[in-house]
Amino acid sequence: MTQFFQLLLILVLQISASAESAAPKESVRLVDYVRPFVGTQGEGNTYPGPSAPFSMIQLSPDTDNELWETASGYEYSDSTIMGFSLTHLSGTGIPDLGDFLFMPQIGNPKLVPGTKADPDSGYRSRYSHDEEESSAGYYKVKLQKSGVTVELTAGERAGMIRMTFRANAEASILTDLHHVLTGKKWKVIWSYVRVENNSTVTGFHLVNGWAKERYLYFAARYSRPFDKAEIIGDGQPVIYNTYRFRSDKEASGANLQFLAKYKTRESESIIVKLAVSAVSAENALKNLDAEIPGWNFEELRDKTRTKWERELSRIEIEGSQEEKETFYTSLYHAFLAPNLYEDITGEYRGLDQNIHRAEGFTNYTVFSLWDTYRATHPLFALIQAQRDADMINSMLAHYDQSVEHMLPIWSLQGNETWCMIGYHAGPVIVDAYLKGVKGFDPARAYEAIKTTAMNPNYDNVATYAKLGWVPFEKENQSVSKTLEYAYDDFCIAQMAKALGKKDDANYFAKRAANYKNLFDPSVGLMRGKDSHGEWHTPFNPHFYDESTGVNDFTEGTSWQYSWYVPHDVPGLIALMKGKEQFTEKLDSLFTFREADQSKGVSDIQGRIGEYWHGNEPSHHVIYLYSYAGQPWKAAERLHEVVKSQYGNKPNSLSGNDDCGQMSAWYLFTCMGFYPVCPGSEYYVIGAPQIRKATVHLSNGKTFVMNANNLSDKNIYVQSVALNGKKIDHPFLPCSAVSSGGILTFEMGPEPSKWSTNPQIPK
């Protein structure tokens, strides 16, 4: 095609795209497709309460605060609610947050939560899903014990709780500063509460949680003055006993609660508007008053729903009601985190625990990078480029504040949890840089990435750099670390090359090949090796020891991790002696049945043989069929996973959503391609799962995917055309997406010859 025709084609496509987006929108509200309950039952670990996109506050009901498996505080199967707290993580495998629980009561107020079996022993209440609803920006439930209807809505830093009481002489609203999602492991170290005036309370707690030292403040304004206000310390009212004065308007201690007491009229609604800050109570009040100056619950809800509508409309799809509900809920979940982490003043609490001001960027936290580098950030690079740049600038600020001079690994509200492995901030930044995301300094970013990858202390990276692998006797999860370092190094080499840093590019390219050092040809799999070059013996490719967590692999087995060479699949195929043996082995991953199917961490489900879709190491694996000339097998497995492990029901998610990674996998997969190797120039084509997607890219361009004849039977790709030109390989250039265009699939009921002998780009 000549350049002229290319331009002409793009023009035509853009006209057709805008014609489409000019269609009447009033009738279609994407926000109405969102089902926040998806993922709340079982392993998904999402929460049903409202928040704005990427917001700092997330109001949501907590049904549990002790179970590790109820990391978001809400489990759909639970039949009691403890109350409504202000912050929540979406889809993580470890609990934290759940700061500051609010709970209306009637009668003599209870000061302990009580148990699930006996909710009447505390402030906990039974509820029914029949009297519960949730939508983007809104949650409602009727508490059976008190008869109070509770409604929640939330904006960026502030939210509202509306409680509608029956007539009662002894109504009260409890704030429990001692409540956090503890997983029986974390605890509130200290707290402070202050009754600022007859309708305003501020408070603070310091939590030793997954985030080791986390400070959070809140401010609460009540729509009507308290009839009586009472602070409770260690279960007793804080009063002055006439011996040595103590104010009853403030208290500090490890276990504090506040009771706003009212005599209520029938159907009286009391609204509490709330905000949080990691800096100070003063800033929490500023956040509150700036965002919610008035008392209009619906106004805030509608404002937040409008924000969601704007974000969700970045991708428009055609599909059934169920498909749309699943798709837009996935997009909603992908847009919940990372979270805004700065006050209206621009101040935030840094990793060094000093108060910083975000200059020239918006600061974010909650970087679940081992998960989100895979598909979430690559999605952001396309349709959330400005936020992606802000997130990168946030990571660079983290780097500046890090005593180890490292980019985040898994950072959470001014803390580094050091959770999971690798140095995957690298791929996120490199992928963004190579995809044209603007708004951060590439030289500064590269310096941070390189310094992180050269850290002499972290996880035996230095030994890896010297030896070519992480020796298992020196480091836990040595094989997974070696493999992921190698991939990260590939990304760094790509950026070094782009920046003209030849020596660095060569150095990291060499490190990128380190994966080969742990491939044991005698077993045809990746295997632990000690510092003398001896293989780890005995070797069981299916071994997984959850009880100790000490293993050569990270949340997985050799059988699973042996596929982890996203940056050099041809190299891996060669190690496995060619495509035939490669695909045979891959087949057996899905068919392998072990006697004991309960092995592995219990919250990793979505298992098809030893393919565990509920955890990230498997996420790129199905797409490897596309490299090996058997795309129909990818089509079958992708269809199977999408149909069985996603949906619009509370239990639809098979694994932790992990701050949107499970959802982002689904979104890409639906559109027919996936970033197997972020930082490379190609997406890998699988098989589309929705009929049409129109992607409004952040750069103003539009990308359209059509899957002609797609149906539950027509799951196989027959042919693919990019901008009208057929392609017979599964490698979709990233530039072809970001420059806008049309990707057209012809689908059919049987495997085709399409892409059965592809040239794999290196």
Next chain:
Amino acid sequence: MTQFFQLLLILVLQISASAESAAPKESVRLVDYVRPFVGTQGEGNTYPGPSAPFSMIQLSPDTDNELWETASGYEYSDSTIMGFSLTHLSGTGIPDLGDFLFMPQIGNPKLVPGTKADPDSGYRSRYSHDEEESSAGYYKVKLQKSGVTVELTAGERAGMIRMTFRANAEASILTDLHHVLTGKKWKVIWSYVRVENNSTVTGFHLVNGWAKERYLYFAARYSRPFDKAEIIGDGQPVIYNTYRFRSDKEASGANLQFLAKYKTRESESIIVKLAVSAVSAENALKNLDAEIPGWNFEELRDKTRTKWERELSRIEIEGSQEEKETFYTSLYHAFLAPNLYEDITGEYRGLDQNIHRAEGFTNYTVFSLWDTYRATHPLFALIQAQRDADMINSMLAHYDQSVEHMLPIWSLQGNETWCMIGYHAGPVIVDAYLKGVKGFDPARAYEAIKTTAMNPNYDNVATYAKLGWVPFEKENQSVSKTLEYAYDDFCIAQMAKALGKKDDANYFAKRAANYKNLFDPSVGLMRGKDSHGEWHTPFNPHFYDESTGVNDFTEGTSWQYSWYVPHDVPGLIALMKGKEQFTEKLDSLFTFREADQSKGVSDIQGRIGEYWHGNEPSHHVIYLYSYAGQPWKAAERLHEVVKSQYGNKPNSLSGNDDCGQMSAWYLFTCMGFYPVCPGSEYYVIGAPQIRKATVHLSNGKTFVMNANNLSDKNIYVQSVALNGKKIDHPFLPCSAVSSGGILTFEMGPEPSKWSTNPQIPK
């Protein structure tokens, strides 16, 4: 005297004063008279380590951190030192501070302090007073265990520790973040330490102490890079165990320590320069680098000594070496507190726990007002007027931040301890206002004073206002509170009058007379009364119950508190049926002997009968003789107290110095007058205890006191002349002092007729 002659006289006096101050100064260094050990043995509770005047940091050795009686951390009788911490209170009765202990060691470092009996069981070391010295701005000691000589010096916010080691392969410097002066009651709630680089450490702790929730950060720079740096958490080195990464460069927890390890050469000195901040580690570093950019120990020491010289030269005296040592040490102690409490950035942590910026004033903390309103602040009004204004502005900021809308009672580093009784910030401000201290807003100050005195929650002030007394069945220490409220109310009335607020003046003047309501004529003393007007029965005028602290009196008895009507002594004399019965009763206070002399709190000593000079309620009492026409009795008692309860020895102070109040009593008394009633227009003349004092007032004027013929025998006032004019009464107008002038006493060996029938001003 005509106005012309008055002016002439003042001119002459000023010329003579400047002639005097033009005398060669090089030979006389007032700072050399300071003996910081005074008050470190027994009840004085001072500390021997260095600090600048009114400074934020106070480096000093701690010999104890558990005894309530060793509130400043150092007891001269102890023979072991735990280490050297950064902050100390001067003379308080309750321990707190002692933040961040530094201790050099050799050999395998100990991580627990060890006991006094067995110091070798920990890092504690024996030392000898023969190898110890202390002067203003400097402290030195040789630690016997390690052979390390430790020297301390300090400036405003930063100080230095110089440690001179012998050659040792295993030298180390411990920082114990867990160390505070606990009195076995307080504790470190949380802490954080961070090895910023190979010679810099920052840290933080949150202390639940006398100050309920106190945040303090430190920064430390070492003069040479660590050979090895180690963080200790709960007694174990913080290392990475290859399972889940943890940095060895930072840690948080309740029990943290840091070890800087060195191989030292013979006589090698290692300096640690240190600063504190209540805001952040970042600010602590800023404070450090701004104040001590280099490494010159002597330069900082000399700078601080120059500051002390400037402050001490506000009063020049003639006297013996011992008298000068006692006097200038008292002045030194009076100038240790309140303490600077803002960073070099102007930021400080407010009572509301928000970070504030002091705009237009310098922020101070440590307001021991029940003590210091008596003589310390009246002294400041004369010779530290600018700081007094800053302190008042600091109290007004406290008021603005107070959830109870109250001026400080006993405030300590962003906390209100609610220690002691009354609302004595009022007298401090009123006295300053009436004495002409400029630099604060009187209208705003008055509003704060009045609001404080009208608080409906605090210590039954509201009942007092309504009933005329605090009923004993409703409130502990009801008599002392009634009496002190009445005095405070007198002050408020004075200011209201001066501001033209007639109604307020009348209202508070009426409250000022409330003391009469608790005078029981049947016993001739002050006595508890219930809300029905019934006297507290049985009544024992000498009753003091230390064990419960529940009593009608505050740290005293009826016999002592019955003299507390500083604002209306004539009224009290009238209640006591005239001067004769008044003085007889007063005599018996000094002669009363009870079988059990151990009653009362053990740290209140300085007892002459039931006159307990070691505690503040007695401080004005001797001067009451002057009102009653028996000034010679005052002269005898004043001489007795000065000679027996003050001096230049470690055990010279008979009671807690209480942030300078014991010392300020001495300073005024030496000069022959005392502020019996701050907020009134008169000082009360007693009997001078030094030959001459030249006071350089903050307003630029000079006031001179001459005590002609004073000697150990000539202790009686024969005559008094003010600016050359004889006066035959003991009431020295405050204006006569503040306008500059000469007060001349003629002293003799026998009581004279001087002032035996004075007209008492009302």
